[in-house]
Amino acid sequence: PLEEGWAPVRTRKFQGFWIPEPVLPGIMDMQQNFKARPDDLFVLSYPKSGTTWLKALTYAIMTRTQYPFDHHPLLGQNPHDCVPFMDRTYAKGQASELDAMPSPRILNTHLPYPLLPDSIKSLCCKVIYVCRDPKDVLVSRWYFSNRMRLQSMEPIPFTKAFEMFCEGSCPYGSVWEHVLEYWEESQRRPEKVLFLKYEEILEDPLRSVLRLAEFMGCPFSPEEEKEGVVEEVIKLCSFDKLKSLEVNKTGKLHPDFPLTNDSYFRKGEAGDWRNHMSPEMARKLDRITEQKLEGSGLTLGGVA
Numbered sequence: 001p002l003e004e005g006w007a008p009v010r011t012r013k014f015q016g017f018w019i020p021e022p023v024l025p026g027i028m029d030m031q032q033n034f035k036a037r038p039d040d041l042f043v044l045s046y047p048k049s050g051t052t053w054l055k056a057l058t059y060a061i062m063t064r065t066q067y068p069f070d071h072h073p074l075l076g077q078n079p080h081d082c083v084p085f086m087d088r089t090y091a092k093g094q095a096s097e098l099d100a101m102p103s104p105r106i107l108n109t110h111l112p113y114p115l116l117p118d119s120i121k122s123l124c125c126k127v128i129y130v131c132r133d134p135k136d137v138l139v140s141r142w143y144f145s146n147r148m149r150l151q152s153m154e155p156i157p158f159t160k161a162f163e164m165f166c167e168g169s170c171p172y173g174s175v176w177e178h179v180l181e182y183w184e185e186s187q188r189r190p191e192k193v194l195f196l197k198y199e200e201i202l203e204d205p206l207r208s209v210l211r212l213a214e215f216m217g218c219p220f221s222p223e224e225e226k227e228g229v230v231e232e233v234i235k236l237c238s239f240d241k242l243k244s245l246e247v248n249k250t251g252k253l254h255p256d257f258p259l260t261n262d263s264y265f266r267k268g269e270a271g272d273w274r275n276h277m278s279p280e281m282a283r284k285l286d287r288i289t290e291q292k293l294e295g296s297g298l299t300l301g302g303v304a
């Protein structure tokens, strides 16, 4: 079935999930042909949950001894250029670019857990998943979708986006199913799946970066900690820093979309939903979150 859906992206149901039509052939190709390497690291997320930030952080952590912080690739490249979005790479027929990357690679997809290529699951690669209060995901996504639309398209009203989000009929499916699958996997295999919350990284970036480095197998040495390397990583990847860079103010990742790199850096806060939805809408979303996550031990969002 085809869903007119969340402007401007049409979605198609594939193996039980709504997948954006433009990347679907790429995803089918990727499922069959992608060969993970044992030392690959995957940055996974539901769209608008903090992917760009996590890409920057993992990349900065991994390459911290390779580049000085004042001449770092992240100063001249968007984080999405440093950590490829596999769905789009495959959709563009450029999978060979991933093969050409030296190990260890950091790669990203928005696929729900059940749809991941078998080699990612069976090789037991490390996965870092970031999630976020669904209310902020919705707001962030609504802005992003309207930025992405072609001039000829009508903007999507927030109420329409809200309805579709609640029903789970938006690109990459229901946020709750997405998060839950990865949460459960992180409980089963904590050494392989690190589950992070956007709000926790915002609240305590130091602890989050230390945790990330530990999980990635490249913990900070006592000397590095003393020399302030952790703080350098945080500063390099901070919202204000990345947003202020020329490449992120004016650069363009996708020549085929009316989308500039600044679309990935909007507000970078927790709780912007308060400026966009009524208390009833917020309560409704929180109620759905509670119901969907009931019994899982995971909580998300709240305070509506």
Ligand code: A3P
Pocket (backbone or CB within 6 Å): 045, 046, 047, 048, 049, 050, 051, 052, 053, 136, 139, 140, 141, 143, 237, 238, 239, 240, 242, 264, 265, 266, 267, 268, 269, 272
């Ligand atoms: P907002 O639209 O609420 O500002 P994704 O990267 O998954 O597409 O998520 C985008 C969201 O993460 C946007 O949220 C964006 O502003 C925020 N973001 C991007 N880089 C960030 C950073 N370095 N620190 C904090 N938030 C960041």
